[in-house]
Amino acid sequence: MGSHMGVAGVVRVLPFGRRESARPIVVSPAAEPTEVLIRRVRAGENPARDALVRRFLPLLRQWAHGRLPRAARDLHETEDLVQLALMRALKQINSFESEGPGSFLAYLRQILLNQVRDEVRRLMRRPESSEIDPELADTELPSPVEQLVGHERLRAYEAALASLPKRQQGLIVMRLEFGMSYPEIAAEVASSPDAVRVMVARALVQLASALKPLQA
Amino acid sequence: MTGDDKDLERIAAGIADDAALDWRALAKLDPQSTDTGDGLRELSQLANIFRSLQLKPERAASVKAQFRFAGLDVIEKLGQGAHGEVWRAYDPMLDQEVALKLKRVDCDELSHQFLAEARRLAKVRQQNVVSVYGAAAQDGRVGLWTELVRGRSLADVLAEQGPLPAEEVAQIGIELCRGLAAVHRHGLTHGDVKAENVLREVSGRVVLADFGTARELGCGTRFEPISGTRHYLAPEMLDGEPSSAATDQYALGVLLYRLLTGQYPYAADDLDAMRSAELAEARKPLREARPTLSRAFARAIERALAPDPARRHAGVLAMLVAIENSQRPHRLNGLHWALAAAIVAAIAAGGYALRPVAPQLNVDAAFYRDGARGRERLVDGATIELGDRLRLELSSNRRTWLYVLNDDGSIAPTVLFPLPGIQPVNPLGHGVRWQLPGKDGLTELSWQVDAEAERETFVVVASATPLAALEDGIAQWRHAATPDNALVMRGVGRLVPATPEPVRQRGSLDALLGRIGCDSAPTELRCLHFVFPHKNP
Numbered sequence: 001m002g003s004h005m006g007v008a009g010v011v012r013v014l015p016f017g018r019r020e021s022a023r024p025i026v027v028s029p030a031a032e033p034t035e036v037l038i039r040r041v042r043a044g045e046n047p048a049r050d051a052l053v054r055r056f057l058p059l060l061r062q063w064a065h066g067r068l069p070r071a072a073r074d075l076h077e078t079e080d081l082v083q084l085a086l087m088r089a090l091k092q093i094n095s096f097e098s099e100g101p102g103s104f105l106a107y108l109r110q111i112l113l114n115q116v117r118d119e120v121r122r123l124m125r126r127p128e129s130s131e132i133d134p135e136l137a138d139t140e141l142p143s144p145v146e147q148l149v150g151h152e153r154l155r156a157y158e159a160a161l162a163s164l165p166k167r168q169q170g171l172i173v174m175r176l177e178f179g180m181s182y183p184e185i186a187a188e189v190a191s192s193p194d195a196v197r198v199m200v201a202r203a204l205v206q207l208a209s210a211l212k213p214l215q216a
Numbered sequence: 217m218t219g220d221d222k223d224l225e226r227i228a229a230g231i232a233d234d235a236a237l238d239w240r241a242l243a244k245l246d247p248q249s250t251d252t253g254d255g256l257r258e259l260s261q262l263a264n265i266f267r268s269l270q271l272k273p274e275r276a277a278s279v280k281a282q283f284r285f286a287g288l289d290v291i292e293k294l295g296q297g298a299h300g301e302v303w304r305a306y307d308p309m310l311d312q313e314v315a316l317k318l319k320r321v322d323c324d325e326l327s328h329q330f331l332a333e334a335r336r337l338a339k340v341r342q343q344n345v346v347s348v349y350g351a352a353a354q355d356g357r358v359g360l361w362t363e364l365v366r367g368r369s370l371a372d373v374l375a376e377q378g379p380l381p382a383e384e385v386a387q388i389g390i391e392l393c394r395g396l397a398a399v400h401r402h403g404l405t406h407g408d409v410k411a412e413n414v415l416r417e418v419s420g421r422v423v424l425a426d427f428g429t430a431r432e433l434g435c436g437t438r439f440e441p442i443s444g445t446r447h448y449l450a451p452e453m454l455d456g457e458p459s460s461a462a463t464d465q466y467a468l469g470v471l472l473y474r475l476l477t478g479q480y481p482y483a484a485d486d487l488d489a490m491r492s493a494e495l496a497e498a499r500k501p502l503r504e505a506r507p508t509l510s511r512a513f514a515r516a517i518e519r520a521l522a523p524d525p526a527r528r529h530a531g532v533l534a535m536l537v538a539i540e541n542s543q544r545p546h547r548l549n550g551l552h553w554a555l556a557a558a559i560v561a562a563i564a565a566g567g568y569a570l571r572p573v574a575p576q577l578n579v580d581a582a583f584y585r586d587g588a589r590g591r592e593r594l595v596d597g598a599t600i601e602l603g604d605r606l607r608l609e610l611s612s613n614r615r616t617w618l619y620v621l622n623d624d625g626s627i628a629p630t631v632l633f634p635l636p637g638i639q640p641v642n643p644l645g646h647g648v649r650w651q652l653p654g655k656d657g658l659t660e661l662s663w664q665v666d667a668e669a670e671r672e673t674f675v676v677v678a679s680a681t682p683l684a685a686l687e688d689g690i691a692q693w694r695h696a697a698t699p700d701n702a703l704v705m706r707g708v709g710r711l712v713p714a715t716p717e718p719v720r721q722r723g724s725l726d727a728l729l730g731r732i733g734c735d736s737a738p739t740e741l742r743c744l745h746f747v748f749p750h751k752n753p
Binding site for chain 1: 221224225226228229231232233251252253254255258259262263265266267268269270309310311312349363
């Protein structure tokens with residue numbers, strides 16, 4: 001796998017799945033592992049901090065796009081929200097306890113998710129233009145994810161995800177929600193794409209058995 | 217690592233790879249793994265949704281909308297049906313393509329009914345049911361938009377390749393039972409289950425589509441014309457009854473019959489002749505048409521076709537269990553008891569461990585659930601659900617005659633222990649932690665909850681002497697079904713979760729228990745009640 005890691009920088013190593021060109025986001029392989037960057041940020045190094053932001057902002061931005069209700073999906077608002085979450089995470093970085101490679105992304109996602117919820121609460125206090133048929137929604141301000149998945153199912157998924165070790169959460173989130181390729185994840189967790197694929201599959205089995213089916 | 221673990225991992229890797237879900241491998245999992253298998257099914261769909269949100273298709277800009285409806289860009293007409301048109305459209309808010317059904321309306325009342333129905337449909341989110349995203353009335357038309365399923369209808373599949381392999385039909389049946397169960401749980405019926413309305417996605421997912429327009433809503437009058445396809449209509453519908461969970465089940469039976477044989481169970485030129493044929497059950501038995509079909513599978517389908525709704529499966533979930541059981545190799549069936557179990561707070565003793573009121577007979581009993589994550593003791597108030605596998609662990613300080621009954625409120629309870637052909641038998645020796653129901657040869661058995669109910673009541677009677685009154689009853693009552701007669705099920709109520717069950721008449725079981733002395737709590741006798749509420753519906 002050594003040679004793999006070498007080329008991973010160009011990230012022409014394609015994922016096993018079909019879709020390659022859709023997303024230009026790439027974890028720069030030349031960069032240091034996130035774990036190292038976090039240590040450097042804690043030591044007060046500003047360049048490391050910028051590197052972390054550059055690494056995660058695009059991923060989080062895209063993720064947030066599907067998680068925010070339409071009323072908040074104005075580009076600037078999304079941008080602000082994501083930046084704010086990231087800054088908050090960096091500010092509290094000393095309280096972040098790494099549970100292995102990949103757990104930082106799970107941690108970021110959680111902070112952003114909380115931020116999104118706050119935002120939704122804020123929007124609900126604000127009188128808005130009427131929807132076509134607001135009663136169709138499970139909540140008053142459904143995000144696209146909620147609308148597509150359904151409120152209860154999404155909640156069940158979140159609960160099951162939260163029950164897994166952080167490291168596994170990170171793997172699942174990176175692959176399923178952020179759509180990172182195996183080589184990208186491998187670069188993030190300092191492993192090989194093949195090993196990542198196996199780890200993701202195992203994490204998914206764990207998640208599946210933690211998922212309390214809503215319906216028989 | 218067992219073979220199943222490897223299978224699960226392989227299926228999960230497929231989901232992670234964004235490959236088509238291996239439904240066939242899922243269907244072959246051992247019963248112990250089915251919960252995890254269900255979880256993987258769900259994850260597969262969630263993964264697809266997450267991915268659809270990551271993609272940024274440019275079709276919004278590149279494809280020209282023909283017109284707009286309720287904020288959707290309507291792109292191309294996919295079909296025209298009796299009840300309206302179906303269009304491919306683009307929803308800019310969801311950033312997804314959707315299927316939009318449009319129809320003209322000529323009165324306000326109708327569009328109100330339509331929107332009300334759509335709201336209820338939108339609550340049903342299950343992978344085997346098409347997801348409804350929105351509905352609106354505009355410019356004299358009502359529209360309902362749903363996920364756009366890319367696949368072929370079973371009618372097309374059938375026309376192209378003829379009757380399907382039995383395992384495939386079983387898998388389709390299982391998926392559709394799951395889907396219909398979700399529909400019924402919301403107090404809805406589909407009303408138009410047929411091959412044309414079931415889509416098979418490229419991935420293999422089976423999706424029940426096209427309700428919402430299934431029912432013709434009346435304008436002004438309450439008259440509701442029959443809208444289903446004649447061959448799929450249950451006899452009671454031909455008598456003018458509205459569609460129900462039981463008629464959906466019937467239609468599913470017709471569909472599965474057709475997938476297996478290429479024929480409808482009954483063909484007739486008019487509705488009267490159809491009704492007579494249905495009532496007379498003048499159809500070719502499935503095993504005549506497909507001699508290789510397993511008896512259990514044929515029975516599971518034919519039961520859904522019973523002319524009397526009361527003789528059909530107690531609900532589509534019961535049908536699901538029957539189909540599943542018919543597909544498993546006999547060896548695995550050991551774990552499956554077509555019988556419902558449930559427990560409760562002890563009514564008499566106030567706990568599940570019997571208090572040693574009298575030193576003569578001291579019994580310690582607790583129910584356990586066997587699950588994917590091992591054994592779990594069912595504590596007071598624990599909920600159980602369809603498919604749960606339960607065992608009773610019991611020990612006593614004396615030789616004990618034990619009787620375990622499932623009291624479903626009917627006149628006769630179901631006997632869970634002792635069971636013919638199953639070890640151990642009465643009396644049970646003291647000082648042993650007995651695992652019940654016991655073993656069929658070498659196979660450990662458990663009781664499985666096979667029907668929905670509000671709650672399950674277990675009566676456990678332990679006695680230092682044989683109880684003639686109970687032994688007599690046991691000779692007549694139904695016994696927990698072994699795999700061979702798994703289709704003989706308890707008569708629980710139909711799957712209508714919205715309306716709470718009326719309080720049942722306490723029948724003769726209580727009287728009997730009183731006669732043998734449960735009320736007076738003699739020292740030679742212990743009578744325990746365990747009541748477990750069903751989770752949901």
